[in-house]
Amino acid sequence: MPHAPVAKHEPSPWAIEFRGVGRTLPSEDGPKSILTGVSGRLARGRVLTLIGPSGAGKSTLLSLCNLLQTPDMGEVFIWGREVRTWLLAELRRRVGLVMQQPVMLPGTVADNLAVPSRLHGRPQPDGYRLLQQVGLDPSLLQRPAAELSGGQKQRVALARILSNEPDILLVDEGTSGLDRESAEIMERHVRRLVASRSLTVVWVTHDLEQARRMGDETWLMDKGRVVEQGITEAFFEAPQTEIAKRFLRAGLRADRRTLAPGEEDES
Numbered sequence: 363m364p365h366a367p368v369a370k371h372e373p374s375p376w377a378i379e380f381r382g383v384g385r386t387l388p389s390e391d392g393p394k395s396i397l398t399g400v401s402g403r404l405a406r407g408r409v410l411t412l413i414g415p416s417g418a419g420k421s422t423l424l425s426l427c428n429l430l431q432t433p434d435m436g437e438v439f440i441w442g443r444e445v446r447t448w449l450l451a452e453l454r455r456r457v458g459l460v461m462q463q464p465v466m467l468p469g470t471v472a473d474n475l476a477v478p479s480r481l482h483g484r485p486q487p488d489g490y491r492l493l494q495q496v497g498l499d500p501s502l503l504q505r506p507a508a509e510l511s512g513g514q515k516q517r518v519a520l521a522r523i524l525s526n527e528p529d530i531l532l533v534d535e536g537t538s539g540l541d542r543e544s545a546e547i548m549e550r551h552v553r554r555l556v557a558s559r560s561l562t563v564v565w566v567t568h569d570l571e572q573a574r575r576m577g578d579e580t581w582l583m584d585k586g587r588v589v590e591q592g593i594t595e596a597f598f599e600a601p602q603t604e605i606a607k608r609f610l611r612a613g614l615r616a617d618r619r620t621l622a623p624g625e626e627d628e629s
């Protein structure tokens with residue numbers, strides 16, 4: 363029996379798919395491989411937490427999804443289409459990236475929030491609502507963005523990305539400068555968007571508790587490779603590889619060192 367033809371524009375169930383992705387950069391000691399053979403996929407409406415030691419390649423992997431960098435090997439598919447075949451503006455609207463060190467543009471917070479809609483020729487966003495969504499006081503709208511604290515800038519960067527109504531959100535250490543309460547406001551908001559709009563999220567974090575709270579799936583990266591992929595609960599309860607076991611043990615020890623005396627007995 364002949365196969366049914368595949369509709370050309372049928373949306374892929376996979377928001378993101380990496381197929382054998384590699385990236386090499388020149389260095390003083392010759393070419394240095396920073397990503398090697400990365401494969402994996404994430405369905406719509408799922409939250410992937412991406413963890414791993416510093417230098418593992420997490421930010422590099424994110425940057426391939428909206429073409430801040432291109433892979434030298436393999437392919438990256440967004441909604442079933444290879445990233446390099448997308449119109450860049452459309453790709454960047456639909457795949458929002460909150461960077462590790464967000465850049466504020468000159469002007470007020472309101473000006474910053476208006477940038478994406480101006481670029482994409484859409485009506486001005488409701489800055490008041492956007493700030494509320496990320497737990498910031500809307501009275502900040504008229505403040506020069508450069509005067510905000512690091513944590514406030516991170517949240518304005520998230521609000522700015524959300525004004526595009528992306529369907530994929532990439533967050534690179536988005537809560538690292540925030541106190542626990544502000545971090546949890548951001549987590550809850552992103553989780554609400556996942557539930558209400560089936561937003562797909564890749565969330566990079568060094569905070570293992572957060573990776574566990576936020577993730578449906580978790581990938582551990584090390585030295586440019588994805589060394590373990592799993593459902594988040596299973597990954598943290600019963601990691602399969604030695605490297606994941608060691609990484610989780612070391613992470614938990616590091617977390618304990620930051621606890622105040624007397625807090626250890628809580629967990």
Ligand SMILES: Nc1ncnc2c1ncn2[C@@H]1O[C@H](COP(=O)(O)OP(=O)(O)OP(=O)(O)O)[C@@H](O)[C@H]1O
Nearest residue numbers: 387388396414415416417418419420421422423462
């Ligand atoms: N522009 C660049 N030029 C040279 N090397 C780079 C460049 N960008 C990244 N690297 C190297 O690529 C590797 C992966 O970096 P990447 O920033 O993706 O790691 P990461 O997992 O995000 O680390 P961190 O947790 O510290 O943010 C590192 O060894 C880094 O030094």
Ligand SMILES: [Mg+2]
Nearest residue numbers: 420421422462
């Ligand atoms: Mg990084």
